[in-house]
Every structure is written in C-alpha cells, then in structure tokens.
Amino acid sequence: MSLRLRLLLIIGISLTVLWSAVATWMLMDARHSLREALDSRLAASARMVAGLVAQFPNLQELAQSAQQPLDIIARDGVACEISVVRSEVEIQAVSRTAGSPDMSQVALGFGTHVHGGKRWRTFVLREGHIQIAAADSIEIRESLVREIMLSAGLPFVVALFGSLLLLWIGIGHGLAPLERIRDLLSRRRPGDDSPLPKVKAPIELQPLLRTIEELLERQQAAIMRERRFTDSAAHELRTPLTGIKTHIQVAHLAAQRPGERNTLDTALSQADQGVQQLQNILQRLLELARLDGQGASQESSQADEAVYAALHGLKAIYGDTIDQITLNIRSKPGPVQIEKSLLTVAVQNLIDNALRYTKAQQSISLRIEAGEPGYLRISVLDHGPGLSDSERDMAMNRFWRGSQQQAGYGLGLSIVNAIATQHGGTLELLNRQGGGLEARLTVPIGAPRPLYN
Numbered sequence: 001m002s003l004r005l006r007l008l009l010i011i012g013i014s015l016t017v018l019w020s021a022v023a024t025w026m027l028m029d030a031r032h033s034l035r036e037a038l039d040s041r042l043a044a045s046a047r048m049v050a051g052l053v054a055q056f057p058n059l060q061e062l063a064q065s066a067q068q069p070l071d072i073i074a075r076d077g078v079a080c081e082i083s084v085v086r087s088e089v090e091i092q093a094v095s096r097t098a099g100s101p102d103m104s105q106v107a108l109g110f111g112t113h114v115h116g117g118k119r120w121r122t123f124v125l126r127e128g129h130i131q132i133a134a135a136d137s138i139e140i141r142e143s144l145v146r147e148i149m150l151s152a153g154l155p156f157v158v159a160l161f162g163s164l165l166l167l168w169i170g171i172g173h174g175l176a177p178l179e180r181i182r183d184l185l186s187r188r189r190p191g192d193d194s195p196l197p198k199v200k201a202p203i204e205l206q207p208l209l210r211t212i213e214e215l216l217e218r219q220q221a222a223i224m225r226e227r228r229f230t231d232s233a234a235h236e237l238r239t240p241l242t243g244i245k246t247h248i249q250v251a252h253l254a255a256q257r258p259g260e261r262n263t264l265d266t267a268l269s270q271a272d273q274g275v276q277q278l279q280n281i282l283q284r285l286l287e288l289a290r291l292d293g294q295g296a297s298q299e300s301s302q303a304d305e306a307v308y309a310a311l312h313g314l315k316a317i318y319g320d321t322i323d324q325i326t327l328n329i330r331s332k333p334g335p336v337q338i339e340k341s342l343l344t345v346a347v348q349n350l351i352d353n354a355l356r357y358t359k360a361q362q363s364i365s366l367r368i369e370a371g372e373p374g375y376l377r378i379s380v381l382d383h384g385p386g387l388s389d390s391e392r393d394m395a396m397n398r399f400w401r402g403s404q405q406q407a408g409y410g411l412g413l414s415i416v417n418a419i420a421t422q423h424g425g426t427l428e429l430l431n432r433q434g435g436g437l438e439a440r441l442t443v444p445i446g447a448p449r450p451l452y453n
Helices: 003-053 059-065 138-174 176-186 203-255 261-293 303-324 340-356 389-394 412-422
Strands: 070-072 078-085 091-097 109-115 118-127 130-137 325-329 364-370 375-381 426-431 437-444
Touching (some): 003 078, 003 109, 003 118, 003 130, 003 138, 130 138, 138 176, 176 203, 203 261, 303 325, 303 340, 303 364, 303 375, 340 364, 340 375, 340 412, 340 437, 412 426, 412 437
Parallel strands (some): 070 091, 325 364
Antiparallel strands (some): 078 091, 078 130, 109 118, 364 375, 375 437
8 A cells, every 4th residue: 555545544534534523413413403493483383373363352252163173274294273272171173274183182392293194293382271282294394404414414525525635636745755755766776876866855854865865875885895895805715716726737737747746745735725725715704794694693602601612613723822822801701692603703713813913932811801881891912013003993894914924814803893793892903002912802791782773
C-alpha cells in the first residue's frame, strides 16, 4: 500500500467517523426538535379550535339535536374532533374531520394511538364541558422527518466525498518532495560521488535529506576503502603468487636436469613458503570479511582465558621466543562481551605485531588491568622503534606496514581495530617513554555499549 493511499485511508476514515457522528447527532437533535415543534403546533391548533368553539354558547343544544357528528373537511393527515362532555363516562362528539379516528375516549394531553391500521399523534384539551381533540398522522410526520434528513444528509455526503478528493490531491502535493527525492536518487549513477542537489522540501523532510546525504558520504567512503583494499589485496596476493610461479618453474627445470636435486628441493621449499604466506594473507582477509559482515557478538568470554589461548597459539609459531613475554594481571578480569575466538585473534595479532618489531633479547609485557568504569584494558608493550604521529594515524589502515622490509601483511592492527570498534571498544597506539610502543585494547565489560546514539 502506497503512503499516499495509507494517509488517505487514515485521515479519510477518521474524518468520516467524526463527521458521521456529528451529523448523526445533529440529525437526531433536529428530529427531536421537529417532533416537539409538531406537538406544539398540534396543541396550538386544539387551543385555537377551543377558542372558536367558545363563541357558540348553544353547542350543547346542537349536540342534543344532532343525530351524528358533523363532518369537517381537512387536509390528509390532520384530524380534529369537538365533543361535549356530559359526565365522566358520557362524551358525545359534535363535529370531526372526515375519516378521522374516534378520539372521544382518548386521554387528555399528548398520546399515540392506532386507528384503522394507522398511527396517530393526539392532543386532547378539555375546557369546561367542551373537549377538543387534534391529531396528526405519524406516517406523514415521519415522511417529513425523512425529507429533512435527506435534505441535510445529501449535501453532507457530497461534501464528504469532495473532501476525500481534495485530500487525495492535497496529500499528493504534500508528498511531491518525496517523489522528487526518489526521482533524484533513481537517476543517480552508480559510483557518482557528487553531493545530493538541493531539493526544496519542508522542514520535516530536512532530517531525511541530511541522513541521505550522510549515507551517500559513508557509502562513498566505504567504496573508496574497498577500492583501496582491493588494490592492496591484489598487490599483496600478486607477490606470493608470482614467487610461487617462479619457484615452480625453477623446480620444473631442475627436475629435467640430472644433479639438480638441491635446486629442486630449494625451489619446492620456497614455493611451499609462498603457499604458506598466501594462506596467511587469505586467512587474514577472511577474518576481515567476517568482521565486516557480522554484528556485535552477544557472547561473553573471560579475558585471561583468551590471553592464554592466544599465547598457546603463538607458541606453535614462535617456539621459545614466546618466553620473552611477561604476563601481568593487575586486576581480576571479569567477563567481556566479545566472543572468545575474536578476543583471542585480537590478542594474537597485537603480540605478533610486537614480536616482529622487538629484538630477540628484549622482553614484551602483556598487561591486563581495569580501565574506565565498565571497561577492561589489555595492553601489549614492546621495546621496538615505535611510530611517529603520522605513522600512528596510518597504522590501522589495511596493508600498511611500518617497514616494507619487515615480514608481515599489514592486516593485524586492522583486524584488532575492527574487532574493538564493532564491540564498542577502542584500540590506541601510544609511544612509550624510553622507546617502544604500547598497543592498548579497551573492551567493555558486561552489556555491550551501543555504537550510535
């Protein structure tokens, strides 16, 4: 259902119900007022007839000599009867309208009676020995009420449908800025990084326009990051693939010549190292793709368990070199809202980065301590060359390395930063006094903090 039709239904039904209730109330009030007016007219007619009859003092003598009541011509639906009251039980009609019901025994005042299959509204007035009865046909009364209701209701229905038509046109005009925005976005070409043209829109739509502009900016930034990532990934993958291809060609040539066993073994060993390097790069890329494609983890883990798991995993790679790491737990770590496998990967990358830039005889400190309220801090401190201010700004970019001669892929810190950001934490790189670098990973304890307000 379109927004236009939905608005029309909501507003139209609300107006219809409201005005129908108001119209019903007004018509019922008009019907009641009309009936009261007709009753007042009926009573006035009886009093007027009584006034006229009072001018004939010999009415009782006329009643004694009359064999039957005199017929009076009147319009249809109106009846009148003049009677003489001789006693409480004897009432003689002197005159009545032709075809009128017998009202000599009708109670005084207003009443409703059925005569000849028709319903009548009656009013009986008694003054001395004279009784005047006037009556209206209820059928004619109701016909008059229906005519008035039709006269009042038909314009209401026409006005209601006219209002709905104007409402449809007005809603369409009010939604025109949205249609202009939709048309603008539909005509926008993929990869267009130009800002959104100015659109004349009401105040209520300005936040939407700003949000769309911010979304386009973030989308463009994401596209640029992905382009740089793709270019860097292609370059980083091309190097080991070229090396593998070269070593395989050397091995193929060595296999065709006798006495080149050592060359063959060396080529195969180097090709195997290239495959291992390629596998490591692909593993890091898969980790980044996993982080980009999933939301914040709702699983908790113990920070010390993740640290021990990271150290155990690095032991298989670095062997006894891992013994130069000293673990310092300054406060009892509580559960953190990060999946254990992700926290292990983050700690492993921090330690691996420190080991690459620290000499064998120098130690590395791994410290776990309480940070700001609600946060746990995991810090890796090394004695490496450190980073300049500009290098610290670029250190978390993917495929950036402090030294191109240094082994590595330039993805470790990017992965750690992605894990921290995704779970409401932070990664800071701080130069230490006396040389070296402190990689400080801060993660939330308990419920994860929302990333956006």
